[in-house]
Amino acid sequence: MGAESLSEAQTGDHARPRTSAGVSFAASLAFEDVSHRFGSTEILSGISLAAKPGEILCLLGPSGSGKTTMLRIAAGIERQMAGRLLLNGREIAGPNVFVTPEKRGVGLMFQDFALFPHMNILDNVRFGLNALSVTAAKREAMAALERVGLDHAARNYPHMLSGGEQQRVALARALSPRPSVLLMDEPFSGLDSRLKDVVRTDTLQILRESRATAIIVTHDAEEAMRLGDRIALIKDGRLVQIGTAAELYGRPASLFAAGFFSELNVLDGEVRSGRVVTPIGPVADSPSSDGTCVTVALRLTGLRLDETDRGVEGRIVARRFLGGVELFTVAVEGLDQPLRSRMRAGLVSENRRDVVVSIDPRDVIVFEKTPEDR
Numbered sequence: 001m002g003a004e005s006l007s008e009a010q011t012g013d014h015a016r017p018r019t020s021a022g023v024s025f026a027a028s029l030a031f032e033d034v035s036h037r038f039g040s041t042e043i044l045s046g047i048s049l050a051a052k053p054g055e056i057l058c059l060l061g062p063s064g065s066g067k068t069t070m071l072r073i074a075a076g077i078e079r080q081m082a083g084r085l086l087l088n089g090r091e092i093a094g095p096n097v098f099v100t101p102e103k104r105g106v107g108l109m110f111q112d113f114a115l116f117p118h119m120n121i122l123d124n125v126r127f128g129l130n131a132l133s134v135t136a137a138k139r140e141a142m143a144a145l146e147r148v149g150l151d152h153a154a155r156n157y158p159h160m161l162s163g164g165e166q167q168r169v170a171l172a173r174a175l176s177p178r179p180s181v182l183l184m185d186e187p188f189s190g191l192d193s194r195l196k197d198v199v200r201t202d203t204l205q206i207l208r209e210s211r212a213t214a215i216i217v218t219h220d221a222e223e224a225m226r227l228g229d230r231i232a233l234i235k236d237g238r239l240v241q242i243g244t245a246a247e248l249y250g251r252p253a254s255l256f257a258a259g260f261f262s263e264l265n266v267l268d269g270e271v272r273s274g275r276v277v278t279p280i281g282p283v284a285d286s287p288s289s290d291g292t293c294v295t296v297a298l299r300l301t302g303l304r305l306d307e308t309d310r311g312v313e314g315r316i317v318a319r320r321f322l323g324g325v326e327l328f329t330v331a332v333e334g335l336d337q338p339l340r341s342r343m344r345a346g347l348v349s350e351n352r353r354d355v356v357v358s359i360d361p362r363d364v365i366v367f368e369k370t371p372e373d374r
């Protein structure tokens, strides 16, 4: 468990071995051409994607892109205007079918954990188990608390727990009815960055043990890469791309997708004799025909500043020490905007101004321009 890397005093947690999680029957959850609008505003447009049984799928996208609306539709709190929702291949929402939230076997966990302040921890977890007898519900709730390492806090009230502990109670409550799919909306956003790492690692382990399918909403690409077996990138209510972190990072479908996963310098370019030529010279090979207009994205980590003669001359106009790395802004002749580079700290001596900029081909991503881009 990740909490072991922090002391008890740091986390406020008691290090205790957890019991193994109760196992859910993981289900697949599919969106089939789902569209939705609020008033006249289109919020989701023809979304088709599926979380496989036992998979952790992250819905990633900027604020307002429609991620929460997708979760609400999956939970049955909102009903889509077009398309279908399928749980294990069975329609649970469509033009003529609507299975109510409590009959879907889908768990929900919100951003603010939504614990009831006037109920103790055990009662908070027991709340979702009202289909069971009092004794059975208590037993299940205690088992769920044990699973997240918080059975010792069963009689405490939410305000007596740290943010990380409250998150784990919320997780225990969401998992205790053994949902086949767990929907989580920004579950770590209320935690400070140090605690977030620990709680994220723990949550991942608990999700794996419980074997539930999980759909997790986040706007943080790194979080999506840490958690998701796959990531679905959403923009303006549309699916931009779905795949593993390596696929989205390495072969982004658009400049938007590339920019979501890395900081970029963006240049215009043109294909000439099989090479992509930019104002700072050729940067990549290309199979496209001569004259093809392209947008070139250069990851900041792929720009090296040194003294070799293989590259283009530039002048450092700003630099910022960020700990392990340094962020440079470099003016280059022929470019309106300076280039930015992120390099390991200490590689460029402090008083140096003139440098040669070279580019790692692995950090060059080329997109052909569409007529609308021009």
Ligand SMILES: Nc1ncnc2c1ncn2[C@@H]1O[C@H](COP(=O)(O)OP(=O)(O)OP(=O)(O)O)[C@@H](O)[C@H]1O
Pocket (backbone or CB within 6 Å): 038, 043, 061, 062, 063, 064, 065, 066, 067, 068, 069, 070, 219
């Ligand atoms: N009940 C509602 N009535 C009207 N508009 C709504 C309603 N709920 C959401 N919206 C709008 O739908 C759009 C998508 O919202 P949604 O919460 O799904 O996005 P999101 O990607 O989860 O954003 P965030 O990360 O900020 O939570 C937003 O423009 C939002 O203002």
